[in-house]
Amino acid sequence: MTLTQKIIAKACGRENVMPGELVTVSVDLLMGQDASGPRKWGPRLKEFNAKLWDPDKVVVVSDHYVPAVDAQSAEILATSRQFAREYGVKNFFDMQGISHAIMPERGLLRPGMFVAGGDSHTPTAGAFGCYAAGFGATDTTAIAITGETWTTVPETIKVQIDGELGEHVTAKDVMLWLCREMGMENSFKSVEFCGSTVASMSMSERLVLSNMAAELGAEAGIIGVDAVTIQALKDTGGDWHGAEQWVADEGATYVKTIKLDASQLVPQVAAPHAPENTKLAKEFAQVAVDQCYIGACVGAKLEDLQMAATILKGRKVSPTTRLLVAPATVRVTEKAAADGTLAALTGAGAILLPSGCGACAGMGAGIVAQGEVCISTTNRNFQGRMGHKDASVYLASPYTVAASAITGRITDPDELTPLLAEKERLTA
16 A cells, blocks of 8 residues: 555544545544634634543644734634643644644654645655645534544655755755646645655755645645664654654555656746746846745745845845745744844845744735735735735745845855855946
8 A cells, every 4th residue: 555545544443445436534633723723723622512532632823814914813823722721632833833833843743644724735644654634614524523624535656766866956846847747637646745855854844845745736745764764753842663664665656756856957037927838047037126035834834944144144225126034833933043043044135024924824924015016935825815916926945946036036055155155246
């Protein structure tokens, strides 16, 4: 079996399952955020006079409406707080960061888990050898009460990535390339990432692969357990005992295999209004940008901020643009402050924003105005997602966004050093 089949088989108490089967599964972990969880679950639980099936298996995160910018936002956040108190949810994270970054950071993920979340980027947890998928409010309400749900066993696409990534090439570039090559219509498929490139990636980078399986239209993105997974579990206080079993079987059947030679990949950028509109970053060199945004679950982890800092340290943001940075969690902010990363970012002229989904979800600080152009580390650039429907959002890695902030136009980070050297020569 593929790893997806093995986890679903465990979840429904069977020895094996086959793609296409409709099964009922026990959920190991349910996540709801302030936009999709308590405000939707609470009224139904009261209507049915029901309790949570197991409060210890429920995670609630306030990340969309934080911090409150109006009375409605404040009321939504208050609803989440009251729900957590009333139903005994211990794993309640109020304005601590983005749910998809919080769950791995706080050691809540365990390989082999079936994870359900009220958010389309729930597949992020798949980097820890979990089967993790997003569900709508009706389904998550039913899970909250029963601890069970139904699913069709998906076929699995194998994505094999081999070779060494270039200096400024990241998992984000890999996923943008895959969005172009595979398209965004891989509905109800699970994507399993493997190969020497994946094996050498940090857990932070692996989270990007699983996260953006959603942009491929897939149900889940999953990576088998190895030494990197186990070390990450140890570092975060997660349960790593017996984790080694959660890998695909030799000879597992895949619906198709996609191969990428990572050594040939260069920085990528996705143009409006879809991640699949990806080309080489250098092909957008004439596009001026009004805003550069480093944020979101996929693009504002500590390693992402450190990537940007290597570009920005000792340099200044162009006066023709603005650079906004919203760390994925408050712990990321703390660590970035301790190691000098924040100093490098703010010293260059970056504006620090609160942790949360913010502009990525078109909420709170950082949204863009009509006619403006933004280059962002977020995972989606659908029309109107980050603000006005007539704004243009480009997607890129932290390296590329930081380089663009310095020049005021979309810039391949590999070309930045010679560009600045020439500028300095001409102005000497």
